[in-house]
Amino acid sequence: MGLEDKIRKVVPYVPGEQPKESGVIKLNTNENPYPPSPLVREAMERLQADRFRLYPDPAASELVSELARTYGLDESQIFVGVGSDDVLAMCFLTFFNSDSSILFPDITYSFYDVWAELFRIPYEQIPLDENFRIRPEDYMRKCGGIVIANPNAPTGRLLPVPEIEKILKANPDCVVIVDEAYIDFGGESALPLISRYGNLVVVQTFSKSRSSAGLRIGYAMADPKLIRYLSDVKYSFNSYTMNMPSIKLGAAVLRDSAYTEKCIAKIIRTRENTAAALRKLGFILDDSCANFLFIRHPQIPAEELFRGLKERKIYVRWWNKPRISSYLRVTIGTDSEMEAFLSALRCLLTDRK
Amino acid sequence: MGLEDKIRKVVPYVPGEQPKESGVIKLNTNENPYPPSPLVREAMERLQADRFRLYPDPAASELVSELARTYGLDESQIFVGVGSDDVLAMCFLTFFNSDSSILFPDITYSFYDVWAELFRIPYEQIPLDENFRIRPEDYMRKCGGIVIANPNAPTGRLLPVPEIEKILKANPDCVVIVDEAYIDFGGESALPLISRYGNLVVVQTFSKSRSSAGLRIGYAMADPKLIRYLSDVKYSFNSYTMNMPSIKLGAAVLRDSAYTEKCIAKIIRTRENTAAALRKLGFILDDSCANFLFIRHPQIPAEELFRGLKERKIYVRWWNKPRISSYLRVTIGTDSEMEAFLSALRCLLTDRK
Numbered sequence: 158m159g160l161e162d163k164i165r166k167v168v169p170y171v172p173g174e175q176p177k178e179s180g181v182i183k184l185n186t187n188e189n190p191y192p193p194s195p196l197v198r199e200a201m202e203r204l205q206a207d208r209f210r211l212y213p214d215p216a217a218s219e220l221v222s223e224l225a226r227t228y229g230l231d232e233s234q235i236f237v238g239v240g241s242d243d244v245l246a247m248c249f250l251t252f253f254n255s256d257s258s259i260l261f262p263d264i265t266y267s268f269y270d271v272w273a274e275l276f277r278i279p280y281e282q283i284p285l286d287e288n289f290r291i292r293p294e295d296y297m298r299k300c301g302g303i304v305i306a307n308p309n310a311p312t313g314r315l316l317p318v319p320e321i322e323k324i325l326k327a328n329p330d331c332v333v334i335v336d337e338a339y340i341d342f343g344g345e346s347a348l349p350l351i352s353r354y355g356n357l358v359v360v361q362t363f364s365k366s367r368s369s370a371g372l373r374i375g376y377a378m379a380d381p382k383l384i385r386y387l388s389d390v391k392y393s394f395n396s397y398t399m400n401m402p403s404i405k406l407g408a409a410v411l412r413d414s415a416y417t418e419k420c421i422a423k424i425i426r427t428r429e430n431t432a433a434a435l436r437k438l439g440f441i442l443d444d445s446c447a448n449f450l451f452i453r454h455p456q457i458p459a460e461e462l463f464r465g466l467k468e469r470k471i472y473v474r475w476w477n478k479p480r481i482s483s484y485l486r487v488t489i490g491t492d493s494e495m496e497a498f499l500s501a502l503r504c505l506l507t508d509r510k
Numbered sequence: 511m512g513l514e515d516k517i518r519k520v521v522p523y524v525p526g527e528q529p530k531e532s533g534v535i536k537l538n539t540n541e542n543p544y545p546p547s548p549l550v551r552e553a554m555e556r557l558q559a560d561r562f563r564l565y566p567d568p569a570a571s572e573l574v575s576e577l578a579r580t581y582g583l584d585e586s587q588i589f590v591g592v593g594s595d596d597v598l599a600m601c602f603l604t605f606f607n608s609d610s611s612i613l614f615p616d617i618t619y620s621f622y623d624v625w626a627e628l629f630r631i632p633y634e635q636i637p638l639d640e641n642f643r644i645r646p647e648d649y650m651r652k653c654g655g656i657v658i659a660n661p662n663a664p665t666g667r668l669l670p671v672p673e674i675e676k677i678l679k680a681n682p683d684c685v686v687i688v689d690e691a692y693i694d695f696g697g698e699s700a701l702p703l704i705s706r707y708g709n710l711v712v713v714q715t716f717s718k719s720r721s722s723a724g725l726r727i728g729y730a731m732a733d734p735k736l737i738r739y740l741s742d743v744k745y746s747f748n749s750y751t752m753n754m755p756s757i758k759l760g761a762a763v764l765r766d767s768a769y770t771e772k773c774i775a776k777i778i779r780t781r782e783n784t785a786a787a788l789r790k791l792g793f794i795l796d797d798s799c800a801n802f803l804f805i806r807h808p809q810i811p812a813e814e815l816f817r818g819l820k821e822r823k824i825y826v827r828w829w830n831k832p833r834i835s836s837y838l839r840v841t842i843g844t845d846s847e848m849e850a851f852l853s854a855l856r857c858l859l860t861d862r863k
Contacts, residue, residue, distance in 0.1 A: 158608060159683050160682065160683050160708070160709055163605065163606070163610070163655065165603060165739070165743055166739065166742070170746060172749040183564075188563055188565060190563070192559065192560035192562070193559060198559040204554060206759075208724060209546050209550065209722050209723070210542045210543070210724065211723055212717070212723040213726070239592060242748040246747050246748060251518050252517055254518040272747075274746070275603075275743065275747060329513065330511065330512050330513050356513055364565070368562070369562050370566075371561060371563065371566050371754035373750055373751070386517050386518070389520050389521075392524075393520045393624045393627070393628040394596075394599050394628060395595040396525040396595060397595070397726055398592055402759075403755070406755075
């Protein structure tokens with residue numbers, strides 16, 4: 158057996174482009190168009206570079222305690238990681254450790270099957286219905302675990318909490334992860350259920366509603382027992398995942414929820430205006446509970462729009478994948494970014510006539 | 511099969527204590543006693559909090575290119591991660607992917623067996639000889655891979671590069687990881703061998719010689735082919751591991767190698783003076799090529815000294831493990847910290863008479 162045979166070979170997740178050229182309108186990775194709270198800048202000015210010589214607090218207590226305060230939880234119910242991707246990867250490794258297939262939708266966050274492949278977790282992708290809805294009854298059967306993005310990505314569709322509760326009730330023997338990366342943009346969180354369901358893990362992130370993708374902070378909330386298992390795996394992987402700046406600046410982000418709420422309200426307003434304008438242009442789209450819209454045009458191929466927009470330095474997301482190749486996912490930017498996006502679309506539509 | 515049966519349960523690595531009380535002399539986690547270069551503070555002042563709303567560069571190019579410049583390598587030969595623990599964990603997951611046992615010494619960095627357990631990699635711990643030396647010939651046999659800390663931890667002993675080359679030559683069919691966390695304190699790096707041995711991975715860190723444990727930066731250097739496999743696994747785990755502050759501040763650290771060299775020289779001087787003083791006090795210790803000393807006293811149990819020092823707010827490391835339970839590992843601090851440590855020892859020795 159040679160060197161190559163001993164190496165794990167995987168097809169990695171491909172994140173949205175991070176273009177380095179300037180003047181780009183970036184509507185492709187669901188970042189927040191508004192900067193983080195001014196408290197972050199203040200906290201940065203108070204960071205003591207001299208202390209960087211020391212290891213950070215492995216428990217990231219300052220950050221965890223602000224999260225506990227924010228959500229009215231006990232610190233033992235919270236786990237933090239390097240973005241929700243790190244948290245979800247650790248959850249997959251910890252909770253999906255059996256020979257039974259885990260379940261998730263065929264159209265969803267495209268990292269789920271990548272993690273399953275990486276950790277050799279058997280999985281089954283359950284087709285969404287013809288309207289891209291999750292049917293809870295599809296998830297009421299013996300399985301190794303369940304992961305659901307809510308609102309779902311890239312569709313933006315929300316599954317109401319009572320439907321999630323049905324799934325939890327039907328699956329007491331496996332962990333159900335609800336990935337709520339986009340929940341703050343109009344959805345209702347399943348978080349209140351963690352005290353009643355010992356099999357629920359709710360995962361959220363600082364990258365979207367909290368304007369801090371660059372800091373890489375995600376967190377899981379669950380029964381303390383599940384959090385303990387998760388922490389044990391994390392401490393078996395890397396004792397110190399959160400660096401000093403992320404702990405301090407993350408805590409500062411949480412101290413300004415008024416600011417976060419204000420930005421969210423603006424984004425929701427922009428989203429609704431953009432959705433209305435797109436419908437006027439003939440696009441077909443459902444209501445979104447996220448900071449993006451999932452749109453298609455009945456006549457024009459999505460790939461063509463994707464390339465046309467890119468030529469105009471407007472980046473959106475398009476996947477050459479079954480069932481969704483006629484769609485674009487468009488992040489909600491500022492009002493003026495969305496106007497530029499709409500004008501570009503108008504040009505592309507006119508050029509075609 | 512119930513919920514609990516589907517959960518991965520592990521015994522985690524236990525890092526050295528990070529005491530929160532003040533006035534402590536911390537000689538227990540091999541941190542650098544000197545703050546990072548003043549360039550780090552400057553770079554911090556230039557960080558744009560407004561940009562934290564965006565994802566960081568997934569390739570961490572600014573940091574990788576400074577590493578390439580520092581070591582005269584191509585960027586394709588470099589991989590970065592959240593501390594060398596993250597890098598090593600990714601290496602284990604990527605390169606030790608067979609049913610053959612991997613090999614490492616019985617006395618070494620105590621994370622190796624934890625990673626092997628976590629990822630279910632079969633392993634064999636090869637006893638160091640009676641002088642705590644690695645015998646290269648023990649590693650010249652069929653195996654799934656090899657990992658060697660050089661200088662070894664917690665012994666501080668160095669394996670000369672020609673000996674490492676023998677191991678590389680004897681094992682063309684598996685990856686050999688040389689974990690050089692402490693190499694800058696007097697050892698010779700195996701790095702020049704990466705261009706000749708496609709099975710060598712050299713791992714280093716910012717946490718020790720570069721005074722930046724709080725930033726969590728580690729890196730691997732190897733043939734571009736190995737780096738590509740490693741990156742694929744990393745991108746299947748978390749696209750954006752390095753946050754914006756770590757990329758920017760890490761690059762600043764590398765721009766001041768003169769400062770790093772100066773701190774290293776001071777630490778080596780302090781180490782040699784401390785070693786001489788300890789020998790005078792009756793301690794037995796070998797020469798160390800790291801920023802710590804591995805010491806024992808022929809009469810006094812290490813645990814007793816460990817506790818006595820802790821009462822005096824001086825933290826060192828002691829393991830209740832076979833073969834090394836009579837030893838203490840003592841990080842080299844500043845001259846005045848080491849004087850306080852030596853006086854405390856003198857008191858403990860006197861009290862005992």
